[in-house]
Amino acid sequence: MSRLTRRQALGAVTGAAAGMALVGVATASANSAPEKDRAAAPAGVKGPAPFDEVFQGRHIQGLPDHAHAAHAGHSTGFRVLVDGRELHVMQHGKSGWSSAINHYERFASPRDAARTAVTTLKGAAVVPFDPTA
8 A cells, every 4th residue: 555755745735836836927927917008909809909119120010900810720819010020929818928939938918929029039030920831
């Protein structure tokens, strides 16, 4: 008969506590979007606020995309452009947004995802995302 040792119990409790702490940090990060990103969406339209700005010398835009809302079966209804080229963004429920450039990071808004992608690209052009490739 196998018995649980103190070391195994302590490891399980520590792992569970660390997991809960990570979930809390991720939730707090996703919920800390600046008010301008949340509140500026037009009345009756769900989703992030549109934006159009120059960041680190690159023109970034984010706008609702009702015409192309379904992209490879995934629907975000929001389009992000960097210098006129589409940056594929994904919404992960309430845990935030990510981009094809920074796929494993979560951001509070598509604007934050676009800004981080621009920083990561270091001047390189955005290559179009092809989900069938």
